[in-house]
Amino acid sequence: MGITEYIASLDPTSFEKFIADEFLPKLGFKNIKWVGGSGDRGVDILAWKEELDGIHKYAIQIKRYTSTKIGEKTVRDLYTSMKLQDCDKGIIITTSDFTVDATEVASKLNILLINGFQLAKLIQQNQVRVPMVSPTKISEDSQIIENEKEDIKEIKVNEGVYLDIDIENVINKAENLVGKYGNYKIKRTEAILKRLYVFQVKIGYNLQNDRRRKVLSSQIALDGAGEDVSELLETPMQRTIMASEVKYEKLNIEYPKIANLAVELLKRRLPNYSQIIDISKELKKKAWFLDTYNIIFQVELTEAIVSINRNKLNVSFKPIDNDKLEKLALMEIKRETELKNSPKISRNKDGYIIDYQDDKVEIQIELNEVGKIIRKNVRITKDYAIKLAQSKINGNIVKVEGNYDVFLSGDYLYKCHVDSSSKNVSCNKIGISLISAQKIALENFINSMFSKPMKTEYELRDSWIILESGVTGSVKYEISLDGTIKSLNKDINENYVKIFIANHGYNLQSIKNQDKKIFAFAYDSNFNYEFAWKTSGELIYQKSKVNDSYAIKIAYSAFNMQGNCKENLMREKESVNVDLMCNNMHYLTKISDSGKILSLKKVPDIASIKMNNIIFIGYKEDGITIKTDNGNKFEYIMLNYEGSIIRKDECNKGILNKLKCLKLDSEYKPKTKNPLELL
Structure with missing residues (x-):
């Protein structure tokens, strides 16, 4: 490739900068100002040069053409721009040539014309530094680019x-x-x-x-x-x-x-x-x-x-021929690795994608619609990165992030960064191993879930996430890399409740699951129990109630009695009342649900009291009240619980004593006939 063709292969901007930065200084120009680009008003470069007749200001136009000749219109346009820029001389530099008309007009307008041949000669004579690499136009892989060309004339x-x-x-x-x-x-x-x-x-x-x-x-x-x-x-x-x-x-x-x-x-x-x-x-x-x-x-x-x-x-x-795409793909892949497989070429909305993968390397090449490489990504495969990391650390693969951070669990947890290009591996110890994390979770599960896990799952995030599952439910543990349990989330089932009740020596009566809660009812020889759990494992409440047989037993013991009494019970909200009736006496005991004696009382049996014409008889807080009919009057008697009379009143019958009788009725009216209600 000659100098002219080589320079012509520069893009327009690079060509203008080459003329401004390298070529013109060698020809003696000073104060060179590159004004190229859109809106340059027909002038790419302004420059000054000292000559025999004085200092001249030049307007310079650059035309990077390959075969198109410059016509007289370009010459006249530059002349107009010279006047606008207050220049007294002009130069047009091209990599092609000029028409005869352009040459004639330029000679009359004080404009120097430098064609491609003259440009190459001046570059050689003045030893102008030429860019080492041509940034655009035909690539060195000329076997891919066709060399067809017809001259423009x-x-x-x-x-x-x-x-x-x-x-x-x-x-x-x-x-x-x-x-x-x-x-x-x-x-x-x-x-x-x-x-x-x-x-x-x-x-x-x-x-x-x-x-x-x-x-x-x-x-x-x-x-x-x-x-x-x-x-x-x-x-x-x-x-x-x-x-x-x-x-x-x-x-x-x-x-x-x-x-x-x-x-x-x-x-x-x-x-x-x-x-x-x-x-x-x-x-x-x-x-x-x-x-x-x-x-x-x-x-x-x-x-x-x-x-x-x-x-x-x-x-x-035009769509690119498949043979050319395949040839380019093979050439680019061979630059990176030994070819083992065939590349895959696909079309997208912006151009073409070339994908290649073997056991060690992945290559993706993105081409625009004319086949220019826009992006080329070469990296080792994930499997090969793991293999390189395991060559440094003896451990099991936990996960791989990005390109490529490989996490391995051996005696500790290690993070190995594998450079996807250089294949260099650097490893650091960052925490406890998977086995250690699973051991922590196992011990906690056995202690808190009353069973051994049957299935273990894990995930590595910023901490170890261990999911243990067994017959009693599951627990999700978050264990920090220093070995601390940061959080745990339980999910218990009915088996958990059954084992809990059995471990406490209770007998299960019934169990039900409702609204993410588990309710259980149990008993032993002395108490009945009620439990409620959230399925997250939180015990909402535990209630116990003394049973009937144990309450009666407590009552006998309280009165130091051996038994053989008539037994009666009455349940209240948080307690039970026991009535032991022996020898015309009621032995009363109030017992809390937890089995504690709250109060004791002994009262006579009102059925054993024999009187004539009894109108009413019953219990009040401080004794037994009785009303009898004695012919022409009513008689009122109050006995204490030892049987002694503590008060006695009477009221004659008749209209004149009605108010007195009503008053005494009210004062002597019994509270209850059931002694259990006295507690």
């Missing part, structure tokens, strides 16, 4: 052609557009021309309120389909066009029809209420106009077609 167009675009500028824009996708070169260009008819049309007319004859005359330009393209007449007609190939689109035209359309177009321009007097039409000339300009590029592994139509630019890409 000036092609003569008989009858002339109207252009509404600047081909040099369009090619430059197309190169900038395509260059964003990858390495490129122009293969060829196509100019598609359509026929243009120019008519001179005259219409004589007058107005309703002005009968003087007036004339409307204009040139009308129509294409072969009869469309008005008169705006093209504002551009100068050219005799040649820059292209690799010119294609003429010819239509079977009915001349009278086209001519009539030209007349109709001019009629639309007449004032309102015009009356046509006469019409004349004449075909002044036939020419061509540029309808579409196609620039075909080789871009990386495919072709791009940039089409310009009415100043609208559109780019399209």
Whole structure:
């Protein structure tokens, strides 16, 4: 590759910077200011140079073309920009060449032209440092990129052609557009021309309120389909066009029809209420106009077609041939590893993906739609990372995070970082081993769940997460890496409750599971028990109640009696009342649910009291009250619980003593006949 071609392979920005930073200083230019990019007003570089006749300010334009020649329009544009920038001299530097017209105009406008040959010669003569690596255009893997190329040349167009675009500028824009996708070169260009008819049309007319004859005359330009393209007449007609190939689109035209359309177009321009007097039409000339300009590029592994139509630019890409994709894939994979398997190539919305994997390495290459490598990721496989880590630490794999942190459990827990590129392994001890964590969980489970676990699961987070499951339920442990139980979550079942009750020596009566709670009822020889647990293992309450037989036993013991009494019980909310009736006496005992004696009382049996005409008899807090009917009066008696009379009243019958009798009834009225209610 020659110097010119090598420099031309730089992208436009890099080429301009090379000229500003390396080339111009070697030629004696000072105060060099690079102003390239969009909006440069036709000037890429401003620079000053001291010459024999004084110091001159230069406006410099850079054109990195491969085969497109620079025309006189570029020269004139630079001359205009020189005046705007207050420059007295100008230079155009290109990697291609100039047309004859451009050379003639430049000599008159004090503008120096440096073509590709001259540029290479000046670089060699002045020992200008050339960039070592060409950042864009054709890659060194030239066996993948086709080398087809057709020169762009000036092609003569008989009858002339109207252009509404600047081909040099369009090619430059197309190169900038395509260059964003990858390495490129122009293969060829196509100019598609359509026929243009120019008519001179005259219409004589007058107005309703002005009968003087007036004339409307204009040139009308129509294409072969009869469309008005008169705006093209504002551009100068050219005799040649820059292209690799010119294609003429010819239509079977009915001349009278086209001519009539030209007349109709001019009629639309007449004032309102015009009356046509006469019409004349004449075909002044036939020419061509540029309808579409196609620039075909080789871009990386495919072709791009940039089409310009009415100043609208559109780019399209051909799908990449599978053979080229496979060739690129194999070449890139072989750079990284020994090829063992076939790569997989898939298409996505942005381009192509190449995936490769063997026992040691994973490679993913992302290509854009022209086959340029956008991203390449090479790393060892997860299995190989584990193998490398286990070569350092004798332990079992716990988990792998990221690329790649391998956690191994041996005598301790180790974290080994395996560099996915260099394969270097560094390991650190970070906590207790899995076996140690499981041992802590096992001991706690046996002690708190009354069974051995039948199944163990684990997970490593910031702590060990151990899930133990057995016949009595499960427990999820969070054990810190220093061996402390940070938290545990139980989930007990009915078996847990059964074993709990059995361990306490109770007999299970019934059990039920309801609303995430477990209720159990049990008993032993002296008490009945009620329990409630949450399924999380929390004991909500435990209640005990002394049973009937034990309550009676306590009552006999309280009165130092051996038995053989009539026994009666009455349950209250948190206690039980026991009545032992022997020898016409009630021996009363109030016992708490826990079996504690709360009170004792001994009262006579009211059934053993024999009196005539008893109206009522019963118990009050402090004794027994009796009311009898003794003929002409009522007699009231209160006995203490030892049987002695402690009060006695009487009330004569009759209306006059009714109030007294009612009062005594109230005072002597018994509370109950059931001695158990006295407790």
